[in-house]
Amino acid sequence: MIDIDMVFIYAGILAVQYFFSTRNNVYWGAFIPVVFILFLTYMFVTNHIENIFAFILYLIVGMLFLLGQWFGGRESHRKRRRRELEKMESHDLK
Numbered sequence: 001m002i003d004i005d006m007v008f009i010y011a012g013i014l015a016v017q018y019f020f021s022t023r024n025n026v027y028w029g030a031f032i033p034v035v036f037i038l039f040l041t042y043m044f045v046t047n048h049i050e051n052i053f054a055f056i057l058y059l060i061v062g063m064l065f066l067l068g069q070w071f072g073g074r075e076s077h078r079k080r081r082r083r084e085l086e087k088m089e090s091h092d093l094k
Contacts, residue, residue, distance in 0.1 A: 014069050021073025022080075029070045036062055 013032065021029035037059070044055045 014065060017066050017069040018073045021070045022077045024077075026074070029073060033063060033066045033070070036066060 017029070017032045020031055023029070040049070040055065040059055040062070043049045044052075049055045049058065
């Protein structure tokens with residue numbers, strides 16, 4: 001059974017991932033996925049995850065969630081920049 005604390009931790013990680021993905025530098029969004037891969041690899045090497053299938057499944061599912069947040073954050077960043085440019089153009093036309 002999943003503890004409610006773990007749900008909040010996962011939600012917090014996804015929120016930080018989304019925040020990093022909305023920054024100007026695109027590489028901030030790569031920070032948490034890299035840490036996630038390193039952490040899972042460490043867990044596998046130290047036998048906390050014993051099955052290679054479980055390791056691959058955790059890796060794929062986790063990366064899907066993190067990359068989903070990354071794409072959403074980048075799209076939000078693009079929309080925000082487009083709105084700012086439209087505002088600037090409308091002020092220039094006046």
